Amino acid sequence: MGYRVVVVGATGNVGREMLNILHERQFPLDDIAVVASPRSTGSVIDFGDSGREIRVKNIEHFDFAGWDIALFAAGSAVSKDYAPKAAAAGCTVIDNSSLYRMDPDVPLIVPEVNAEAIDGYRRKNIIANPNCSTAQLVVALKPLHERARIKRVVVATYQSVSGAGKSGMDELFEQSRNIFVGDANEPVFFTKQIAFNVIPHIDVFLDDGSTKEEWKMVVETKKILDPSIKLTATCVRVPVFVGHSEAVNIEFEDEISAEEAQAILREAPGVMLVDKREDGGYVTPVEAVGEYATYVSRVREDPTVENGLSLWCVSDNLRKGAALNAVQIAELLGRRHLQKAA
Ligand code: 11C
Numbered sequence: 001m002g003y004r005v006v007v008v009g010a011t012g013n014v015g016r017e018m019l020n021i022l023h024e025r026q027f028p029l030d031d032i033a034v035v036a037s038p039r040s041t042g043s044v045i046d047f048g049d050s051g052r053e054i055r056v057k058n059i060e061h062f063d064f065a066g067w068d069i070a071l072f073a074a075g076s077a078v079s080k081d082y083a084p085k086a087a088a089a090g091c092t093v094i095d096n097s098s099l100y101r102m103d104p105d106v107p108l109i110v111p112e113v114n115a116e117a118i119d120g121y122r123r124k125n126i127i128a129n130p131n132c133s134t135a136q137l138v139v140a141l142k143p144l145h146e147r148a149r150i151k152r153v154v155v156a157t158y159q160s161v162s163g164a165g166k167s168g169m170d171e172l173f174e175q176s177r178n179i180f181v182g183d184a185n186e187p188v189f190f191t192k193q194i195a196f197n198v199i200p201h202i203d204v205f206l207d208d209g210s211t212k213e214e215w216k217m218v219v220e221t222k223k224i225l226d227p228s229i230k231l232t233a234t235c236v237r238v239p240v241f242v243g244h245s246e247a248v249n250i251e252f253e254d255e256i257s258a259e260e261a262q263a264i265l266r267e268a269p270g271v272m273l274v275d276k277r278e279d280g281g282y283v284t285p286v287e288a289v290g291e292y293a294t295y296v297s298r299v300r301e302d303p304t305v306e307n308g309l310s311l312w313c314v315s316d317n318l319r320k321g322a323a324l325n326a327v328q329i330a331e332l333l334g335r336r337h338l339q340k341a342a
Helices: 013-024 076-088 111-123 132-148 166-181 212-224 258-267 319-338
Strands: 003-008 029-036 044-046 053-058 069-072 092-095 126-128 150-159 230-237 244-252 271-273 294-302 308-315
Touching (some): 076 126, 111 126, 132 212, 132 294, 132 308, 132 319, 150 212, 308 319
Parallel strands (some): 003 029, 003 069
Antiparallel strands (some): 044 053, 244 308, 294 308
């Protein structure tokens, strides 16, 4: 016996990956529904490469009663309107938007890091999926924190345009084409030209001069991993289609060598250490696309602080940063609580 699963917003980047990953991982399904805004109603969408097509239903008329799990990937406004209705109908919501992440009654889960926190889901019948840049970071930090206690993290991100949705991908493509054919480039979706450029601005500005993307990394890392960790982030959009990268500097309470950190990361769940200290002996975003792992490279000691390490971390933002993590949460929920599947 399997689960009856709804994917909300399956026509977007993350929703499509949710379907791909449910199929790839052979998630035990009794039934699957795909719902979206009235605009997409009636269109058909592939269930991964299974050969099966699913017709999109109108969320406005969808009854969540009798469905076990809803994976929401349609943004905060849709989650605000429909997640409470689904949850009240007995369908557990796994929400990819930022809406519930900092709600104390909603667990924010990265299964490799804080699986046990999922037990609090019953308070609202909602579980939150973190921001993509946080998810890969905490997967890499957790095993090191367990060994040497992290005091402070300084992170700079290199975030692909797919994090901003299809419009971001289209703008990078169009602007790159325009440059090659000599056409003018006016930024429409991003605030500045993204092709052959980088933009130190993701999400809205806050009063202290940081951006909401940077704030999310701070508060989500504290909620998922440890509230005592101090973190400062600079989040940058780069002209990469898929795959977020992060340059991470970590200050520990206890001494830890680069060699020991590498040995720990080699065994850590969700991490793939690729660190050859030679030309090409590290992972870049194009190699992480379509993969599940959080890749860690360039682990080295930082002699400018006591007990300091630096590292490079890359992952597919649509997978570990969103869809994969959501499906892993569904798997965890099944194992720990719903226990329907064999
Ligand atoms: C980006 N990290 O790359 C964002 C996308 O809070 O779920 C995900 C935003 C979020 O633009």
